[in-house]
């Protein structure tokens with residue numbers, strides 16, 4: 001199988017996460033934007049979650065529904081396919097990004113159109129659909145405000161929910177003023193950086209496009225196996241425009257987005273909005289089943305590495321993810337490093353466990369992602385489907401090939417710790433040689449001392465002190481303390 | 484092997500031997516008709532929550548719907564209003580054959596997107612409304628019309644009957660028919676994409692006005 005493609009530029013991939021993060025944390029504007037945004041949304045989420053007396057019950061139900069679905073995924077996919085087909089839709093299956101892109105490109109070509117409008121969708125970003133369509137002469141217009149900012153700014157998304165979180169209003173104004181004209185209706189003259197004015201500029205810029213474009217491409221938040229219904233949650237109404245007006249609708253959806261029954265929505269329509277935008281409900285949710293109101297409907301079911309993740313007993317819980325982004329907003333590492341450092345469309349804690357599993361740990365970046373965490377556990381606490389992200393991180397760390405210096409060091413430590421007499425000898429040697437320990441370690445171990453002080457080595461080990469004194473107090477300072 | 488069979492085979496291989504899970508439903512489920520006795524009254528909670536989203540809300544006795552609607556449209560200076568099939572005529576006119584100060588437009592034959600873009604607003608009923616989340620749900624049924632009618636006009640006036648108001652999301656899911664295209668609306672169109680400041684009004688109607696009848 002070819003390496004799973006997750007839609008990100010080469011540069012971030014060549015460097016590991018630490019190097020990417022080091023660049024990001026030097027950008028004080030970025031840190032300021034991120035801090036402001038993540039703090040705001042954390043507060044909102046906490047307030048609306050606290051409102052529900054049965055949040056934990058919903059969370060456990062959400063977790064179990066997803067686990068049950070994943071266990072029976074083959075059956076539910078077949079059921080979904082039958083239901084969508086019965087309702088007049090067409091179902092396609094794609095093993096990887098290339099296959100999905102080919103299917104969509106062929107479907108668009110069959111309509112004779114060269115322009116499509118898009119609703120924000122992680123799956124289509126993951127497979128790099130826009131670039132693939134461009135290569136076929138089809139222009140894909142992003143219609144979500146944040147995606148529009150990213151597309152006009154020739155940029156990469158840095159957050160699952162608010163992809164332009166790294167931009168502030170002044171930067172957005174500049175992007176609109178400079179680039180809107182190249183893509184369609186230019187920004188109004190004298191555009192200010194008031195968010196209202198910027199939203200209005202986006203409304204005007206996209207209006208005609210919505211009214212005239214014949215093909216739309218979406219993802220979906222949920223698919224109901226029992227009924228064949230697809231569900232899209234959004235805020236701006238660009239989703240409704242794309243789902244309702246064009247003659248042809250193509251939805252590209254990961255196979256794990258399925259829920260068994262209509263009733264299961266009662267759980268997820270409570271979990272997702274509160275975790276995601278921190279609202280009791282998002283402004284618009286659309287559901288449709290098969291070909292609706294005379295529209296032609298195609299569903300492309302995407303694997304792209306998901307079945308590989310499913311095979312991993314610990315890692316498969318990452319497939320429960322409903323892409324709410326709550327874990328990003330609480331993560332101290334994400335708040336400082338930002339989304340681009342993760343080198344994938346999936347940033348933050350979920351990215352740190354999903355990307356290396358989907359893409360494999362062949363690159364420096366993907367091996368370093370499981371370390372992009374202090375294992376504080378905040379992500380697990382807020383996750384609406386209780387994904388134990390720290391558990392998966394630790395498991396992936398064990399699976400990654402470690403650097404040579406670390407492997408040698410660990411082997412030596414293992415040899416010493418294995419026998420008490422070896423440990424006693426090593427400790428005594430350490431005590432004697434302690435004056436010769438440098439402040440910075442040499443070679444590859446310098447990476448460690450670049451950011452930390454070496455701990456002081458006591459002259460006498462605890463064992464020796466205990467042997468000598470039997471633990472009687474008053475004798476412990478005989479050494480005179482640390483050097 | 485074709486893509487479908489191969490994906491299904493990979494799934495079967497991946498989950499073989501994995502245990503299945505029971506789904507605990509330890510949360511507030513659908514409450515049924517008892518919701519009428521809840522405190523605060525669901526209609527009041529609905530009104531409060533819709534106002535939180537900056538919708539304009541009126542709670543009035545059924546007999547006053549028409550006058551509240553008329554005043555609302557006058558405030559908007561509405562000259563052309565889309566009226567979907569099956570909307571109760573009494574919501575527009577308290578007395579039959581009374582002249583209206585604005586033009587009404589039906590959707591039969593279907594209005595084009597451009598036509599819809601040019602009207603001043605749309606009035607609809609709804610299928611269900613959810614008190615706890617401040618949500619109204621349209622199912623393209625009688626008095627609501629197809630989905631585009633409430634999307635392109637910049638102003639949406641929605642009338643909710645007291646018996647359509649349910650307590651929470653589970654009640655709504657239980658009442659709604661999945662085969663119908665549904666639009667769940669919680670306030671006017673909005674975005675938080677710029678520094679996570681909520682701004683009302685992007686592509687959907689920028690003003691949502693709701694009349695709840697008691």
Ligand code: SF4
Pocket residue numbers: 275320321322323324325326327328350379382383384385386387
């Ligand atoms: S891992 Fe959990 S918290 Fe993070 S995006 Fe997915 S569902 Fe949300």
